[in-house]
Amino acid sequence: MTDIELSVQDLHVTLGQNPILKGVSLEVKRGEIVALLGPSGSGKTTLLRAIAGLELPAQGAIRIGEQTVFDQAAGVDVPAEKRSLGFVFQSYALWPHRTVFQNVAYGLKLRKVPADEIRTRVAEVLRDLGLGDLGQRHPHQLSGGQQQRVALARSLVYKPRVILLDEPLSNLDAKLREEARIWLRQLIIDLDLSAVCVTHDQAEAMAMADQVVLLREGLIEQAGTPQQLYGEPDSLFVAEFMGANNALAGRVASVSGTQAQLEGEGWSLQGRLRTPRGAGEAATGVIRLEKIRLVDAPGPNVLRIPLRASVYLGHAWEYLFDLGGTTLRGYGSEALPPGERLVEIPAEHLWLF
Amino acid sequence: MSPARIAVILLTAVVVFLPIGLLLWQSFLDAPFFQLQKHFGLDAYRFIFEDPDFKRSFLNSLYISCGMGLISVPLGGLLAFLMVRTDLPGRAWIEPLLLIPVFVSPMILCFGYTVAVGPVGFVSLWVEKLVGSVPWNLYSMASIVLIAGLSHVPHVYLYTASALRSLSSDVEEAARVAGAGPLKVAATISLPMVMPALLYSGVLVFFLGFQVFGLALVLGDPEGHLVLATYLYKLTNKLGVPSYHLMAAVAMCIVGITVPMVLSQRFLLRNAHKYITLKGKGSRQRPLPLGGWRWVAAVVVLAWLVLTVVIPVSGVIFRAFVTNWGEGVIFREAFTLENFKAVFEQTNLMRGVVNTVLLGVIGGGLSVLCFAFIGLSSHRKNNGWTRLLDYTVMTPRAIPGLLAGLAFLWVFLFFPPLVPFRKTLLSLWLAYTVVWLAYGMRLISTSLLQVGPELEESARVTGASPGQVNRHITVPLIRYGLLASWLMIFMIFEREYSTGVYLLGPGTEVIGSLMVSLWGAGAIDIISALSFINILLVSAGMGIALRYGVKLHD
Numbered sequence: 001m002t003d004i005e006l007s008v009q010d011l012h013v014t015l016g017q018n019p020i021l022k023g024v025s026l027e028v029k030r031g032e033i034v035a036l037l038g039p040s041g042s043g044k045t046t047l048l049r050a051i052a053g054l055e056l057p058a059q060g061a062i063r064i065g066e067q068t069v070f071d072q073a074a075g076v077d078v079p080a081e082k083r084s085l086g087f088v089f090q091s092y093a094l095w096p097h098r099t100v101f102q103n104v105a106y107g108l109k110l111r112k113v114p115a116d117e118i119r120t121r122v123a124e125v126l127r128d129l130g131l132g133d134l135g136q137r138h139p140h141q142l143s144g145g146q147q148q149r150v151a152l153a154r155s156l157v158y159k160p161r162v163i164l165l166d167e168p169l170s171n172l173d174a175k176l177r178e179e180a181r182i183w184l185r186q187l188i189i190d191l192d193l194s195a196v197c198v199t200h201d202q203a204e205a206m207a208m209a210d211q212v213v214l215l216r217e218g219l220i221e222q223a224g225t226p227q228q229l230y231g232e233p234d235s236l237f238v239a240e241f242m243g244a245n246n247a248l249a250g251r252v253a254s255v256s257g258t259q260a261q262l263e264g265e266g267w268s269l270q271g272r273l274r275t276p277r278g279a280g281e282a283a284t285g286v287i288r289l290e291k292i293r294l295v296d297a298p299g300p301n302v303l304r305i306p307l308r309a310s311v312y313l314g315h316a317w318e319y320l321f322d323l324g325g326t327t328l329r330g331y332g333s334e335a336l337p338p339g340e341r342l343v344e345i346p347a348e349h350l351w352l353f
Numbered sequence: 354m355s356p357a358r359i360a361v362i363l364l365t366a367v368v369v370f371l372p373i374g375l376l377l378w379q380s381f382l383d384a385p386f387f388q389l390q391k392h393f394g395l396d397a398y399r400f401i402f403e404d405p406d407f408k409r410s411f412l413n414s415l416y417i418s419c420g421m422g423l424i425s426v427p428l429g430g431l432l433a434f435l436m437v438r439t440d441l442p443g444r445a446w447i448e449p450l451l452l453i454p455v456f457v458s459p460m461i462l463c464f465g466y467t468v469a470v471g472p473v474g475f476v477s478l479w480v481e482k483l484v485g486s487v488p489w490n491l492y493s494m495a496s497i498v499l500i501a502g503l504s505h506v507p508h509v510y511l512y513t514a515s516a517l518r519s520l521s522s523d524v525e526e527a528a529r530v531a532g533a534g535p536l537k538v539a540a541t542i543s544l545p546m547v548m549p550a551l552l553y554s555g556v557l558v559f560f561l562g563f564q565v566f567g568l569a570l571v572l573g574d575p576e577g578h579l580v581l582a583t584y585l586y587k588l589t590n591k592l593g594v595p596s597y598h599l600m601a602a603v604a605m606c607i608v609g610i611t612v613p614m615v616l617s618q619r620f621l622l623r624n625a626h627k628y629i630t631l632k633g634k635g636s637r638q639r640p641l642p643l644g645g646w647r648w649v650a651a652v653v654v655l656a657w658l659v660l661t662v663v664i665p666v667s668g669v670i671f672r673a674f675v676t677n678w679g680e681g682v683i684f685r686e687a688f689t690l691e692n693f694k695a696v697f698e699q700t701n702l703m704r705g706v707v708n709t710v711l712l713g714v715i716g717g718g719l720s721v722l723c724f725a726f727i728g729l730s731s732h733r734k735n736n737g738w739t740r741l742l743d744y745t746v747m748t749p750r751a752i753p754g755l756l757a758g759l760a761f762l763w764v765f766l767f768f769p770p771l772v773p774f775r776k777t778l779l780s781l782w783l784a785y786t787v788v789w790l791a792y793g794m795r796l797i798s799t800s801l802l803q804v805g806p807e808l809e810e811s812a813r814v815t816g817a818s819p820g821q822v823n824r825h826i827t828v829p830l831i832r833y834g835l836l837a838s839w840l841m842i843f844m845i846f847e848r849e850y851s852t853g854v855y856l857l858g859p860g861t862e863v864i865g866s867l868m869v870s871l872w873g874a875g876a877i878d879i880i881s882a883l884s885f886i887n888i889l890l891v892s893a894g895m896g897i898a899l900r901y902g903v904k905l906h907d
Contacts, residue, residue, distance in 0.1 A: 054810050080813040081821075087814035093807035097829045106825070107815040154815065164814075 003030040004063075005194035006051065006162050011060035013043070013050050020046045021057070022218040028162070028211075033188055033195045035209035037202060039241070042215040044198045045090075048164050051196065052087050053080030064162060081110075086155030086163035086193075090170060092147045094139035100126070100150050101135035107158040125153045129187075145176055152184075156191065163188065165197040169204060181208050202242050206230065214238055234274065236353040239286045246292070246328050248285040252277045252352070260352055265324035269301055271350030283352045289318075291349040292330030295342050302344045310335045354738050355819065361730035362738050366745045369787055372760030373608070373752065379601035379763070386597065387767050397602035406591075407603070410584035416494060417501050417569070417580060418562025424502025426555045428657065429509025430547075435650050436510070437517040438543070440640040442651050449895065452905050453662045454504045455511075456891050458848045460868050461884040462504060463571035465665025466491060468672040468881070475671065475678065476664065492575040501568055503661045505561060509554040516550035517543070522639055535641065553621050560614035563607055564753035566851045571872060581607050582755050586854070597763075604756040611751035619747065666888065672881040692882035702879065705862035706886055708778060709847060712863060713890065716782040717842040720793060721835055723786060728797035729823050733806065750791045754852035757788045762855045776860040784852050789845055796841055800834025801827070837903040844894040847887060864890075 006028040013021040020043045028034050036044040049055045051062055053069065056077065062070040064085070069078040094103055101122055108118045126132055129149045139147055148168060155163060168184065169177045185208045188195045199205050205212050206226035213223040214237075222229055222238045233239035240247075250264035260273045262285045269285060277283050295302055303323065310332075311318040317335055321328040321343060330343065375386070380398070384391040401407045435441045436448065454462065469476045470491050477487045490496060520543065528538045566582035573583060585603040589595050643650055672678060675687040696702045727746070731739040749757065761784040765775040774780055786793075804827055812822045828835075850865025857866040864887045871880050898905055 052810075052814050054813070079818075080810070081816045081818055083814075084816070085814055087811060089807045089811055091805065091807055093805065093811035095808055095812070095826055095830075106812070106817075110816040110821065154811075158816070 004028070005030050005032075005065055006196065007063045008047070008051065009061045009063075011047065011050060011062065012058045013046050013055055014058045015046070015055070020218055021050070023060070024215070024218070024220055026213055026220070026223065028194045028196060030194055031189065031192050032211060033185060033197060033209045034211045034213060035205035036196060036198045036213050036215060037205045037241070038200065038215035038221075040200060041217075043218040044200075044215050045166055047215070048166055048196060048198050052085055052164055053078065053083050084158070084160050086158075086160040088148075088151045088155055088163070088165045088168045090167040092139075092151035092171070094147055094150055094154075096139055098138075099135065100131065100137050100139070100142070103139065103150060104135075104154045104157050107154065111158060121157060122153075125157045129153050144171055144173075145180070148172060148180070152187075156193075160193070162194045162196070165195060167198055167200070169199075170201075177204070184208065206242075214241060232274075233351065236284060236286065239274075239351060239353070244289045244329075245286050246289065246330075248287075248323070248326060248328075250283060250285060252279050252281050252283050254279050259347070262350075262352055264326075267303055267323060269303075269345055269350060270347040271352045272348060274351045275353050277352060286351045286353060287345055287349055289329050290331055291346060292328070293344045293346070294319075294330075294332060295344045298342060299344070301347050301350070302342050304340055304342055307336060307338050307341045309338065354734065354736065357820075358730040358734070359738060361726055362742045362745075365727050365790075366741060368783070369745050369748055369790065372757065372764050372787070373748070375763055376601045376604050376608075376756065376760050379597055380605045382598050384598065385595075386763075397598040401599060401602050401606070406579060407584060410579040410581050411606075413494065413569075413573075413578055414563050414565070414580045414582075417498055417565055418559045420498030421502045421505050421558050421562045422555050424499065425505040425509045425558050426551060428503075429506045429554065430513050430551050432506060432510045432654065432657070433513035433517055433547075434539075434543075435654065437514050438641050439643045439650070440647065441643065441654065442647060447654060447658070449899060449905070450658055450662055451507050451510060452895070453666065455507050456844050456848055456895065457666065457888060458567065458850045458865060458868075459504060459565075460567035460571060460850050460865065460872075461669055461887060462661075462665040463500070463568050464672070464868075464877070464880055464884055465668035466500060467571060467668075468678065468877075469664045469668030473678065474668065476668075492572055492578075494578055497569065497572050497578060500572065501562065501565060503657065504568075505558050506657065506661070508558055508561070509551070512550045512554040512557070513547055516547040520546055549621060553618055556614055556618050556621065560611045560751070563610050566753065566755050567869070570869065574872075582753055582851075586755065600759060604759065607753060607756065608751055611753075612748075615747055615751045669881055669884045670888070672877070673885040676878070692878045693885075695879055696882045696886070701859065701862050702867065702883070704860070705864050705867045705883070708781075708862055709864045709887070710890065712778060712781060712785065713843040713846040713894075716778065716785065717846050718839050719782065720786040720789070720842050720846075721797075721839045724790070724793040724797045724838070725828070725831075725835060727790075728794060728801055729827065732801055732823075732827070733809070746791050746794045749787050749789075752788070754784075754788045754849060755854055758784050758852040758855040761787070765856075776858055778861060781853055781856050781861050781863065784856060785846055785849060788849070788852050789842065792845065793838065793842055796838040797831075797834070800831040800838070803834070804830050837898075840894055840898055840903055841905070844891055844898075847890045847894065 004027050007026070009025050011021050011024045012019070024043070024047055026034065036047060038044045046055055050057050057070060057072060059072045060070070061068065061072065064083060067078070068074070068076050069083050070076060098106070104122045104125065105118050108121060113121070122135070126135060129152060131146060131149055131153060134142065134146065139150065142150065148171065169180050172180055181204055197208060209226060211223065212226050212229050214221045214229060216237055222234045229238060230242045233242060239245060248262070248264060250262040253261040253263045253268065255273065255278065258273050259270060260277065262269050262271055262283055271285050298304070305321045305323050305328070308320045308322050311320065312335070316331045316333060319330050319332055319336065321330070321341065328343070379386045381393055381395070382391045383394055383396040432451070436444055468474055470489070471477065472487065472491070481487050524546070525538050525542055528542045533541065563581060565580055566586070569578065569580040569583045570586070573579060579587065581603065585600055588599050588603065592599070673692055674689065675682070675684065676689045676691065677687060696706065727742070731742045761780060765771045765780045808830065809822050809826055812826045817825060848865070850869055853861065853863045853866030854869050857870060864883050868880050868883055895905070897903070
């Protein structure tokens with residue numbers, strides 16, 4: 001007995017002449033939320049659509065629970081309507097000619113559920129999602145947030161085991177979005193569903209998901225927990241995608257184990273090697289903005305560099321330092337006048353790629 | 354592709370290509386195809402190519418096509434620019450009037466010209482009284498070309514106007530800001546961007562020129578100017594016996610000219626994409642102030658309207674209410690309702706009126722249903738089958754109604770399962786549906802394109818089979834589009850005259866084909882009354898369209 005609800009193996013999808021997915025594998029466990037993250041054109045929506053049966057893959061296999069729904073080698077392709085998945089579209093795709101009740105009830109009707117039971121189950125799911133008395137409205141009479149919840153209700157009412165969400169929050173305004181992602185995560189956990197959620201917003205992915213899969217040009221760049229992706233990126237691309245960074249171009253002076261010394265114009269810093277590099281090779285040092293600290297006394301990995309400006313961001317001040325022509329950015333809690341400062345770049349947070 | 358979809362596509366292909374194939378086959382025989390004694394050969398083509406009348410007809414058709422292009426493309430483009438881009442006075446009420454030549458049969462317009470500006474027309478007589486003679490000859494080739502050109506201005510207008518509308522004014526404003534004056538903007542930005550539309554409509558008008566029939570029949574007859582379609586129509590009289598192989602050969606010559614044109618339009622359309630400008634919600638169009646030219650432009654448009662719409666339509670309506678017309682006839686004494694009484698008393702005429710309404714209302718509805726099935730069969734699919742359907746749908750555009758009617762007559766005469774239906778409206782309905790297939794499919798696909806794909810996909814994921822998606826989502830979403838298409842097809846079917854010519858018989862009379870046959874008999878009283886009734890029917894359609902805001906074009 002396995003608790004893998006959804007498994008994708010070596011999936012290739014070609015649209016027209018363009019290869020969109022070039023061999024993607026992933027597994028979603030029961031009760032787990034997986035975020036598909038990536039820049040536009042990375043294939044994350046195509047992957048979601050292929051799982052749902054809306055795109056025909058050229059190669060690979062997809063299993064939902066115990067059932068193989070697609071296997072190119074075995075010639076299996078279960079049509080979308082037989083895969084019993086929930087799917088929430090980016091635009092919500094509510095049918096404008098049907099009321100909220102009719103939208104939500106449709107999946108049950110297709111499954112030949114008796115009318116009485118349809119009424120109670122739709123009422124129940126509408127109530128659970130806070131849409132209790134909106135059943136007779138038409139979609140255009142609802143706010144964006146309500147439409148999003150109707151779209152959810154519509155895909156949850158027939159109790160799928162896996163729900164697929166395509167940028168479910170992108171049509172909400174910023175404030176609502178931050179509330180909705182916590183609410184949505186809790187809902188999926190409460191219903192004991194497995195979910196795959198496409199997003200291009202790394203903060204959203206980290207807040208919602210148990211697993212983040214970062215796609216790049218049709219391949220998985222890195223997959224893991226949000227902490228792994230943010231804290232231990234395997235590549236420069238992942239580091240850059242997951243957070244705000246300083247990038248320092250330099251040359252590796254010496255290597256000892258996973259530690260190395262990176263040298264640039266008038267500076268030398270110790271950092272952790274994330275990809276193998278030998279002495280004398282060019283490398284990029286990456287450090288998150290929030291890891292840069294102002295210190296009082298000189299020490300290892302402390303640079304004396306000029307502060308050019310302080311920029312007010314509301315929740316913090318951003319400092320712009322000048323490191324041999326490159327701008328180094330960091331955060332602080334107060335405005336500082338320009339001038340020479342001591343800046344610490346902690347060795348354990350400086351990744352060398 | 355499900356078997357049902359493939360069946361619909363194959364059936365469509367058979368219905369379209371079978372009659373045309375029959376024409377093609379017949380054109381290479383030396384006797385009617387149903388006779389046992391027949392031989393393959395090029396005799397039919399040899400005969401018509403040696404016939405000087407055929408050569409003259411071909412040249413006349415060529416003159417008409419070129420003349421139409423030269424007249425209607427610049428005028429249609431100008432009209433579109435004035436209507437869409439400028440503050441021309443009275444644009445709101447000019448718009449529906451512009452469409453009258455599209456929805457009123459050219460037969461009727463030409464009767465109207467005969468009555469109004471023919472040798473003894475009421476306008477001619479009035480001018481003669483003023484200046485002593487009539488300074489024009491309605492039946493000359495020049496007049497025929499001019500009238501053909503003016504009455505096809507709306508075709509160019511429709512395409513160009515829709516291209517101009519989709520051009521948001523910010524591209525022009527960007528040019529203005531960059532330092533270009535209004536004329537420079539028009540010449541370097543606006544005009545080049547609608548060039549594909551102008552070119553497309555130019556090709557359209559050119560091949561419509563080769564299909565001209567009613568116009569040449571009415572205006573060309575008195576002085577014996579034949580065009581290809583009227584040459585074909587008169588072949589029977591010429592030889593005394595129905596010469597199927599000659600008719601088929603002429604038909605193939607016409608098709609041979611129009612098919613490449615239709616194909617080239619397709620090519621133009623594909624290339625037109627590079628000019629597409631996005632129609633964002635914010636794209637707002639500010640009309641260009643014409644200043645003092647406003648009224649000059651208004652007079653030009655008004656003159657075109659008077660010449661193309663007011664004169665012929667008022668002429669035919671006027672003629673419907675008088676016993677006869679000529680020099681010295683006084684309207685008060687000549688006024689009569691006898692013409693209408695005659696229509697209502699003659700059973701075949703009355704049947705024609707009833708049939709026209711039935712064909713438009715019920716037949717039109719059935720046609721829209723068929724178009725919807727065909728549209729759904731290729732909806733969101735792109736493979737060999739849908740490409741076959743594409744070409745199938747496009748083909749009837751190249752076939753003039755007269756030829757399609759002829760081909761369907763043969764099918765209904767000699768294809769045993771259909772023989773019992775020859776004298777029923779079914780034969781007409783099928784021919785009409787095929788002739789207007791391309792037009793109808795454009796109406797349907799415009800509606801289908803407005804349905805967001807994710808609305809259908811979400812139904813699939815929810816558990817609906819493709820058929821259920823069609824029934825529960827797609828069709829309900831396009832229902833208003835289907836109703837509007839029904840109305841448009843109704844008007845087109847009311848107007849149609851040439852398709853029914855060869856299918857005309859007891860039981861299959863329609864106003865259009867009756868007018869063609871009555872024209873041969875010179876029954877101008879009856880024709881005028883029928884024209885008036887036909888105009889009423891089309892006006893009813895237009896009235897409903899305007900009342901309910903149905904767009905009469907895209």
